[in-house]
Amino acid sequence: MSKKLTSRTEDYSRWYNELVIKADLAETSAVRGCMVIKPYGYAIWEKMQHQLDHMFKETGHQNAYFPLFVPKSLFEAEEKNAEGFAKECAVVTHYRLQNDPEKEGKLRVDPEAKLEEELVVRPTSEAIIWNTFKGWIQSYRDLPLLINQWANVVRWEMRTRLFLRTAEFLWQEGHTAHATEKEAIDEAKQMQEVYATFAEQYMAMPVVRGAKTESERFAGALETYTIEALMQDGKALQAGTSHFLGQNFANAFDVKFTSREGKLEYVWATSWGVSTRLIGGLIMTHSDDNGLVLPPKLAPIQVVIVPIYKGEEQLQQISEKLDPIIDALKAKGISVKFDNRDTLRPGAKFAEYELKGVPVRIAMGKRDLENGTLEIARRDTFEKQSVNQSEVVVKVSDLLHEIQENLYQRAVDFRAAHTTIVDSFEDFKGAIKNKGGFVAAHWDGTAETEDKIKELTKATIRCIPNDSKEEEGLCVLTGKPSKRRVLFAKAY
Amino acid sequence: MSKKLTSRTEDYSRWYNELVIKADLAETSAVRGCMVIKPYGYAIWEKMQHQLDHMFKETGHQNAYFPLFVPKSLFEAEEKNAEGFAKECAVVTHYRLQNDPEKEGKLRVDPEAKLEEELVVRPTSEAIIWNTFKGWIQSYRDLPLLINQWANVVRWEMRTRLFLRTAEFLWQEGHTAHATEKEAIDEAKQMQEVYATFAEQYMAMPVVRGAKTESERFAGALETYTIEALMQDGKALQAGTSHFLGQNFANAFDVKFTSREGKLEYVWATSWGVSTRLIGGLIMTHSDDNGLVLPPKLAPIQVVIVPIYKGEEQLQQISEKLDPIIDALKAKGISVKFDNRDTLRPGAKFAEYELKGVPVRIAMGKRDLENGTLEIARRDTFEKQSVNQSEVVVKVSDLLHEIQENLYQRAVDFRAAHTTIVDSFEDFKGAIKNKGGFVAAHWDGTAETEDKIKELTKATIRCIPNDSKEEEGLCVLTGKPSKRRVLFAKAY
Numbered sequence: 001m002s003k004k005l006t007s008r009t010e011d012y013s014r015w016y017n018e019l020v021i022k023a024d025l026a027e028t029s030a031v032r033g034c035m036v037i038k039p040y041g042y043a044i045w046e047k048m049q050h051q052l053d054h055m056f057k058e059t060g061h062q063n064a065y066f067p068l069f070v071p072k073s074l075f076e077a078e079e080k081n082a083e084g085f086a087k088e089c090a091v092v093t094h095y096r097l098q099n100d101p102e103k104e105g106k107l108r109v110d111p112e113a114k115l116e117e118e119l120v121v122r123p124t125s126e127a128i129i130w131n132t133f134k135g136w137i138q139s140y141r142d143l144p145l146l147i148n149q150w151a152n153v154v155r156w157e158m159r160t161r162l163f164l165r166t167a168e169f170l171w172q173e174g175h176t177a178h179a180t181e182k183e184a185i186d187e188a189k190q191m192q193e194v195y196a197t198f199a200e201q202y203m204a205m206p207v208v209r210g211a212k213t214e215s216e217r218f219a220g221a222l223e224t225y226t227i228e229a230l231m232q233d234g235k236a237l238q239a240g241t242s243h244f245l246g247q248n249f250a251n252a253f254d255v256k257f258t259s260r261e262g263k264l265e266y267v268w269a270t271s272w273g274v275s276t277r278l279i280g281g282l283i284m285t286h287s288d289d290n291g292l293v294l295p296p297k298l299a300p301i302q303v304v305i306v307p308i309y310k311g312e313e314q315l316q317q318i319s320e321k322l323d324p325i326i327d328a329l330k331a332k333g334i335s336v337k338f339d340n341r342d343t344l345r346p347g348a349k350f351a352e353y354e355l356k357g358v359p360v361r362i363a364m365g366k367r368d369l370e371n372g373t374l375e376i377a378r379r380d381t382f383e384k385q386s387v388n389q390s391e392v393v394v395k396v397s398d399l400l401h402e403i404q405e406n407l408y409q410r411a412v413d414f415r416a417a418h419t420t421i422v423d424s425f426e427d428f429k430g431a432i433k434n435k436g437g438f439v440a441a442h443w444d445g446t447a448e449t450e451d452k453i454k455e456l457t458k459a460t461i462r463c464i465p466n467d468s469k470e471e472e473g474l475c476v477l478t479g480k481p482s483k484r485r486v487l488f489a490k491a492y
Numbered sequence: 493m494s495k496k497l498t499s500r501t502e503d504y505s506r507w508y509n510e511l512v513i514k515a516d517l518a519e520t521s522a523v524r525g526c527m528v529i530k531p532y533g534y535a536i537w538e539k540m541q542h543q544l545d546h547m548f549k550e551t552g553h554q555n556a557y558f559p560l561f562v563p564k565s566l567f568e569a570e571e572k573n574a575e576g577f578a579k580e581c582a583v584v585t586h587y588r589l590q591n592d593p594e595k596e597g598k599l600r601v602d603p604e605a606k607l608e609e610e611l612v613v614r615p616t617s618e619a620i621i622w623n624t625f626k627g628w629i630q631s632y633r634d635l636p637l638l639i640n641q642w643a644n645v646v647r648w649e650m651r652t653r654l655f656l657r658t659a660e661f662l663w664q665e666g667h668t669a670h671a672t673e674k675e676a677i678d679e680a681k682q683m684q685e686v687y688a689t690f691a692e693q694y695m696a697m698p699v700v701r702g703a704k705t706e707s708e709r710f711a712g713a714l715e716t717y718t719i720e721a722l723m724q725d726g727k728a729l730q731a732g733t734s735h736f737l738g739q740n741f742a743n744a745f746d747v748k749f750t751s752r753e754g755k756l757e758y759v760w761a762t763s764w765g766v767s768t769r770l771i772g773g774l775i776m777t778h779s780d781d782n783g784l785v786l787p788p789k790l791a792p793i794q795v796v797i798v799p800i801y802k803g804e805e806q807l808q809q810i811s812e813k814l815d816p817i818i819d820a821l822k823a824k825g826i827s828v829k830f831d832n833r834d835t836l837r838p839g840a841k842f843a844e845y846e847l848k849g850v851p852v853r854i855a856m857g858k859r860d861l862e863n864g865t866l867e868i869a870r871r872d873t874f875e876k877q878s879v880n881q882s883e884v885v886v887k888v889s890d891l892l893h894e895i896q897e898n899l900y901q902r903a904v905d906f907r908a909a910h911t912t913i914v915d916s917f918e919d920f921k922g923a924i925k926n927k928g929g930f931v932a933a934h935w936d937g938t939a940e941t942e943d944k945i946k947e948l949t950k951a952t953i954r955c956i957p958n959d960s961k962e963e964e965g966l967c968v969l970t971g972k973p974s975k976r977r978v979l980f981a982k983a984y
Binding site for chain 2: 034035045046064075082105107109120151
């Protein structure tokens with residue numbers, strides 16, 4: 001605890017890694033690329049889940065649960081999807097271990113317990129779910145089918161980072177089936193908007209809503225809608241995606257329905273997901289060199305109260321004053337921790353809660369006892385104020401809103417300051433290299449140019465923003481005509 | 493929907509299987525032994541999770557998340573645990589698929605992507621968690637460590653049944669670490685009591701609290717505390733277990749702490765879990781030949797309202813009366829579904845909600861409109877009553893409590909009628925064979941006798957009940973002395 005964090009300017013990547021560990025959010029495990037999500041990190045995930053789940057249900061979705069394993073023959077049914085994930089999937093080949101005859105006390109795979117068909121640990125569940133949907137859908141009356149699943153998935157990533165890219169991660173995956181193309185596209189767009197609302201209003205993380213280019217689309221999708229956030233180091237983070245899958249999976253799994261007009265037609269599909277990666281985005285949007293900074297709406301502890309006292313008697317006097325305040329805060333739905341541990345000095349506690357990003361800290365000492373006051377400190381700006389005890393509930397309640405707003409506004413300002421409009425490739429390279437952030441530039445619409453730019457600058461097209469204006473222009477690389485600007489950035 | 497359920501007396505097992513399918517709770521999947529939990533079944537699980545999670549947090553536990561995979565070398569570290577699960581575990585051996593050169597469009601395991609060390613898909617997480625705890629525990633100040641995980645686990649069962657025994661299932665697993673033996677035992681017992689309270693007060697399923705015999709213990713436990721329920725066919729269901737693990741895992745993973753006295757000691761452990769199996773128990777405790785019967789506290793829909801009308805105008809008149817009633821019910825926290833579909837007749841709707849076990853049904857027709865009344869029907873007894881519209885909120889609220897109570901009492905009575913005290917092996921065999929249920933008998937305490945009785949009657953010792961009185965007696969099989977009766981039954 002005592003050792004300081006590496007600062008962001010010194011080494012942003014190291015700062016992130018240290019912060020995740022020191023703030024007790026997660027750690028690496030004995031399994032390559034898999035993380036352990038520690039209680040404090042998991043509590044943030046629970047808050048995210050709770051809100052997202054509510055939003056999914058409000059938009060008519062129901063939760064269900066599908067198998068962890070995908071038989072190889074189903075996995076390969078939708079060709080593009082299979083191709084996209086085959087290179088990084090964990091495969092179960094046996095269903096039993098036995099004593100190793102050569103090593104006392106050790107086990108080995110039982111060669112006689114080989115599966116007839118290998119099972120893929122789901123990297124995503126389109127295949128197993130569409131194979132199931134086949135039995136659920138006969139008529140237009142069964143549509144739309146609006147399903148969500150909270151689950152773990154596995155993608156055998158070679159380079160992993162806590163939360164941002166792990167071999168196993170937790171996520172939700174929505175899978176919906178529709179009678180018409182339009183309805184499916186509307187659904188995919190609606191869920192993009194749900195994600196954007198969640199990111200902005202709960203995570204206080206502004207996002208650009210847009211569509212992916214063909215080469216950045218989800219394997220098997222006709223269109224991928226994305227929300228893209230900007231981290232403090234100027235790199236973009238893809239924070240959530242929503243896919244219009246056309247009839248690809250209906251075709252692959254033969255899912256047809258009888259329309260209102262009595263015709264047999266293939267079903268239209270979407271899928272959409274966000275994951276524990278969001279926690280990485282949350283950290284990198286707001287936190288500082290002192291530690292985590294959490295938006296109040298997702299903070300497991302919103303207010304921490306630290307008594308500053310000498311001896312039992314003083315602690316008791318302070319506690320007596322604080323008890324009704326704690327009750328009043330809790331009654332307002334505010335999560336409060338009263339830290340009266342006698343094993344740690346107040347200064348050490350302050351540092352701990354700073355590191356853990358608790359939005360509001362209240363301290364009460366001897367002088368406060370005499371004056372009927374309290375000291376309130378906010379995590380985002382470090383401002384402190386002395387407040388009358390009778391006003392504390394209103395003050396804290398207001399402050400939580402203010403912090404939520406301030407964090408969002410700060411991130412919006414940061415993004416504005418780190419979005420550059422360029423019209424030449426020199427400026428493009430300069431912006432990417434020296435300033436970072438989003439670069440809005442004209443692009444000729446070809447995958448070839450996209451690849452070339454990536455090769456030269458490491459920047460990729462994050463999205464074609466939904467609100468990108470039609471405007472005549474020339475591709476920054478090739479000079480060919482372009483109808484609108486797209487958003488480039490280096491990305492996580 | 494129209495085809496009737498097999499009755500329980502005709503074939504209990506088939507009745508169960510049909511009910512799970514027809515009530516839309518779950519279905520089998522393309523993966524051997526794995527189920528798909530459908531939205532209605534999952535909604536019950538969510539209600540269970542919500543309440544259990546609340547109870548775990550109230551008793552000081554925090555959620556976290558650990559990897560799905562256990563490296564073989566960790567898996568085999570605690571010998572008994574490894575031995576217990578080695579025979580039924582899914583093993584990941586490769587991390588990539590590639591195009592099959594011999595079959596166009598097909599994939600095969602890439603032989604070059606073989607893992608150096610195989611990964612076991614967790615059948616339970618003691619190994620991976622204790623390997624992690626090693627880094628979290630140094631001093632007595634780090635104890636107790638009270639962790640819970642909501643997760644999926646895989647056990648390669650040969651004979652599976654929806655909810656009751658599936659290769660993959662959802663569960664929670666608590667894992668705690670303590671400074672003293674007593675504290676760990678108290679924790680294990682406390683969680684047994686939490687499970688029992690949940691079973692009785694929420695599932696309306698009475699349970700016997702007891703300890704397992706040595707041969708029925710969890711692999712690696714020194715003591716397994718269990719809650720045992722009785723199903724309508726006279727078979728017992730182990731509904732939840734809580735294990736005192738002694739220092740076995742601390743030894744295997746070298747987890748020591750510095751005590752208050754400065755001594756280095758091994759940590760004491762517990763683990764405890766309940767799973768989606770509870771849904772099987774819920775079904776088999778209350779349901780009848782008409783379908784599911786759900787206790788109100790766990791019913792996804794507590795009240796369904798069906799308007800009985802001819803024509804749009806009448807529907808509108810009825811809806812106008814119902815709208816404020818629906819609002820008032822919802823304001824009381826009651827979950828209400830208003831089913832005004834025009835594609836189904838009221839009779840068909842009644843049958844559907846009966847099948848789905850909705851506790852209370854309200855119907856309102858033309859005559860009710862004239863009389864200012866409503867018809868309320870309860871699912872458990874099929875009783876109907878005409879109620880004044882102004883009284884409906886109070887009535888429904890009372891009725892939900894009454895149904896919850898009645899279901900519990902009915903199950904308690906059933907169990908009392910199906911618990912037999914026997915003192916000879918003839919009576920023992922007769923009771924097990926002809927009557928089923930729990931049989932309380934003296935046993936000489938040896939695994940040999942336990943095995944022999946199982947071989948002869950298929951009955952196993954479900955538990956040594958916590959409240960079993962000390963009483964001198966003679967083992968029903970061997971005539972050897974015994975200090976107390978234990979509870980036998982055939983079991984799921």
